[in-house]
Amino acid sequence: MTGKAWCVVAAKKVGRSTIKFTNSPIIVGTGTIVGPVEGKGPLASDFDVVLPDHAYGERSPERSETKILEQAAKIAIERAKVEKKMVDYYIAGDLLNQIVSASYSARQLAIPYLGVYGACATSAVGLTLAGMIIDGGFADYVLVASSSHYQTAERQYRYPIEVNCQHKPTAQYTVTGAGAALLASSGSGPKVTGATIGTVIDLGLKDVNDMGSAMAPAAADTLLTHFSDTGHSTRDYDLILTGDLASVGSEMLKELVKDDGVELGDNYRDCGLMLFDTKSQKVGAGGSGCACSAVVTFGHVLKEMEKGVYKRVLLIATGALMSPLCCQQGESIPGVAHAVVIEA
Amino acid sequence: MVASQKAKKQVSRLPEMTQASQEGKRRKLAYKQLVNKKKPKPRYVRNFITAFVVGGAIAVVGQFVLNFFMSRGLDLNAATAPTLAVVILIGVIATGLGIYDELGEFAGAGAAVPITGFANTIVAAAMDFKHEGWVLGMASKMFIIAGPVIVYGIISGVVVAFIKFMISP
Numbered sequence: 001m002t003g004k005a006w007c008v009v010a011a012k013k014v015g016r017s018t019i020k021f022t023n024s025p026i027i028v029g030t031g032t033i034v035g036p037v038e039g040k041g042p043l044a045s046d047f048d049v050v051l052p053d054h055a056y057g058e059r060s061p062e063r064s065e066t067k068i069l070e071q072a073a074k075i076a077i078e079r080a081k082v083e084k085k086m087v088d089y090y091i092a093g094d095l096l097n098q099i100v101s102a103s104y105s106a107r108q109l110a111i112p113y114l115g116v117y118g119a120c121a122t123s124a125v126g127l128t129l130a131g132m133i134i135d136g137g138f139a140d141y142v143l144v145a146s147s148s149h150y151q152t153a154e155r156q157y158r159y160p161i162e163v164n165c166q167h168k169p170t171a172q173y174t175v176t177g178a179g180a181a182l183l184a185s186s187g188s189g190p191k192v193t194g195a196t197i198g199t200v201i202d203l204g205l206k207d208v209n210d211m212g213s214a215m216a217p218a219a220a221d222t223l224l225t226h227f228s229d230t231g232h233s234t235r236d237y238d239l240i241l242t243g244d245l246a247s248v249g250s251e252m253l254k255e256l257v258k259d260d261g262v263e264l265g266d267n268y269r270d271c272g273l274m275l276f277d278t279k280s281q282k283v284g285a286g287g288s289g290c291a292c293s294a295v296v297t298f299g300h301v302l303k304e305m306e307k308g309v310y311k312r313v314l315l316i317a318t319g320a321l322m323s324p325l326c327c328q329q330g331e332s333i334p335g336v337a338h339a340v341v342i343e344a
Numbered sequence: 345m346v347a348s349q350k351a352k353k354q355v356s357r358l359p360e361m362t363q364a365s366q367e368g369k370r371r372k373l374a375y376k377q378l379v380n381k382k383k384p385k386p387r388y389v390r391n392f393i394t395a396f397v398v399g400g401a402i403a404v405v406g407q408f409v410l411n412f413f414m415s416r417g418l419d420l421n422a423a424t425a426p427t428l429a430v431v432i433l434i435g436v437i438a439t440g441l442g443i444y445d446e447l448g449e450f451a452g453a454g455a456a457v458p459i460t461g462f463a464n465t466i467v468a469a470a471m472d473f474k475h476e477g478w479v480l481g482m483a484s485k486m487f488i489i490a491g492p493v494i495v496y497g498i499i500s501g502v503v504v505a506f507i508k509f510m511i512s513p
Contacts, residue, residue, distance in 0.1 A: 159489065160465075162464070162467070162472070163445060164447060164468075166449055169384040
């Protein structure tokens with residue numbers, strides 16, 4: 001009952017948790033930077049900058065990640081041919097404690113800043129919030145960005161970089177890079193037409209070396225919620241893209257949604273698998289990290305949309321919301337997934 | 345006792361909730377089983393072989409060094425310490441050059457168990473935490489992985505020594 005009453009007030013909300021923008025924000029510029037391993041992957045030519053090493057001329061991995069994020073943001077603004085001072089807000093996030101890469105990059109950019117954390121789903125969190133801000137008439141230009149870095153993630157979540165350890169086949173490789181997109185109230189380019197905000201789902205998995213399986217139930221929940229809210233099905237999209245479920249997680253997602261009669265076929269892909277050649281590159285099950293969905297979507301998918309390959313894309317960015325501390329205390333891994341609809 | 349009885353009563357008053365939580369438990373269990381069934385398993389046979397070969401090769405290198413020191417006139421006891429020092433140095437240099445983590449990825453326990461692996465954990469941590477300074481960074485964090493090995497190594501040493509002391513005449 002109350003749900004219906006809410007819907008009357010919130011005119012742009014559909015069903016449980018889906019938003020349909022009326023003045024859909026337009027992606028007018030993007031900037032993507034990737035590290036050396038991603039630069040050897042199949043999508044390398046789609047990125048603005050490919051770094052020769054992880055350091056990027058900085059003395060620590062954290063400083064390097066900050067610089068990558070800042071540069072990606074600058075490229076996005078440049079590509080949109082917009083003055084920096086015209087950008088109303090900067091919404092960014094990353095994987096590090098206190099989202100330092102985002103905040104330190106904001107210190108350099110000097111654009112009013114909102115820091116967000118959605119683990120590896122941060123890109124979709126940013127797009128959703130930016131869409132709401134623009135559609136609500138609170139801004140004309142909002143810059144969205146997220147970053148991750150193999151070395152900073154290893155240091156924070158796992159072991160020192162040079163430690164000898166054998167990765168499990170389910171483990172994923174954190175993407176070094178950053179993706180930024182400038183959203184505007186007017187202009188030309190692909191539009192963000194809707195979003196589904198995900199619920200945190202935890203099916204009790206505790207293996208931090210298997211994030212894909214831990215996040216797959218959240219992706220399944222968001223996908224099914226999106227379909228039931230909008231009445232759409234897999235056929236309504238040219239591409240359904242998950243953020244970083246990688247090989248193990250995407251298999252789990254297919255299994256999970258099969259029970260609800262959703263068949264994920266050829267139009268389903270995963271950013272973590274697209275970014276690397278998982279057979280020849282040593283990346284375990286595939287890529288992960290905040291940058292994974294950001295660079296693949298902003299770098300590769302939007303370019304394909306311009307070419308006319310895809311018309312309607314559903315990005316479901318997935319995140320594992322755990323911390324090493326809580327996992328050591330025996331907590332399981334909560335997953336979240338946020339969906340964003342991008343139309344050419 | 346009273347409190348737990350009260351809690352039991354409250355629970356029995358909410359049969360739907362317990363049903364829901366049981367349903368949740370079932371879902372979790374079913375998913376765990378699905379994951380265990382579907383996820384790729386480590387290649388155990390290959391891993392056993394590479395660990396055996398690489399671990400053995402590191403031991404052979406150690407043996408060469410030991411033989412060298414013994415051929416220069418040291419007895420077995422005296423030659424052990426310099427042998428360890430040399431093998432540790434090799435592990436340290438290999439870590440610094442970024443080779444040892446690759447070896448660990450390839451050989452697993454074959455690279456981790458020899459003393460070179462122990463040296464690797466200390467140097468790798470020292471290299472990593474150097475960014476946070478010499479005192480609060482490198483020096484305080486360099487035993488972050490080796491620490492437990494030292495602690496439980498000493499404890500088990502003491503326990504075994506005590507048992508030996510008690511049973512020996």
